[in-house]
Amino acid sequence: MLVADGHRPREGGADRKPVEVAVGVLVRPDGRFLLTSRPPGKVYAGYWEFPGGKLEAGESVEQALRRELREEIDVVIGAVQPWRTERVDYPHALVHLNFCKVFDWSGELHMHEGQQFAWEDLPVRSAPVLPGTVPVLQWLAAERGFAGQTHGWEKG
Numbered sequence: 001m002l003v004a005d006g007h008r009p010r011e012g013g014a015d016r017k018p019v020e021v022a023v024g025v026l027v028r029p030d031g032r033f034l035l036t037s038r039p040p041g042k043v044y045a046g047y048w049e050f051p052g053g054k055l056e057a058g059e060s061v062e063q064a065l066r067r068e069l070r071e072e073i074d075v076v077i078g079a080v081q082p083w084r085t086e087r088v089d090y091p092h093a094l095v096h097l098n099f100c101k102v103f104d105w106s107g108e109l110h111m112h113e114g115q116q117f118a119w120e121d122l123p124v125r126s127a128p129v130l131p132g133t134v135p136v137l138q139w140l141a142a143e144r145g146f147a148g149q150t151h152g153w154e155k156g
């Protein structure tokens with residue numbers, strides 16, 4: 001589990017029920033992947049992340065991912081490949097991130113919530129990156145044999 005921003009996890013934190021989140025790693029044929037900035041008004045506004053959001057009651061990860069990507073960036077996704085999961089303990093919540101790879105989608109990207117987007121490669125230029133997004137960059141680096149810093153630390 002990752003503890004974000006060096007906060008001290010609450011007593012009994014391990015017993016808290018995590019919020020389930022579906023996250024899409026959209027990868028283009030040239031290997032670039034999509035990052036979006038968190039919209040104004042949300043926690044960590046302006047931080048870069050992979051697009052996605054919380055599961056609604058009764059939804060599977062895949063269903064939530066399809067809904068979120070349609071709502072937030074206007075794409076209809078094809079096959080969803082569950083990839084890896086990660087728990088992150090933030091001051092605002094304990095989240096369980098379900099990262100899925102997506103190679104097929106249709107529709108042009110439209111940011112519906114005032115986000116920015118970037119097709120990124122390693123090292124990622126967009127900054128700052130959300131704490132819970134950093135492990136994904138490391139997994140991608142390992143897969144790709146990329147050595148070195150995966151992203152910058154300062155706001156660009």
Ligand SMILES: Nc1nc2c([nH]c(=O)n2[C@H]2C[C@H](O)[C@@H](COP(=O)(O)OP(=O)(O)OP(=O)(O)O)O2)c(=O)[nH]1
Pocket residue numbers: 021022023042049050051052053054055088090093095097130131132133
């Ligand atoms: N989408 C996304 N969320 C991430 C990533 N890494 C990470 O720690 N998170 C966290 C941030 C949030 O605490 C949580 C996602 O919740 P959210 O607030 O963006 O979800 P949502 O779109 O359903 O939001 P809302 O409708 O409740 O406002 O997961 C990531 O790469 N992508």
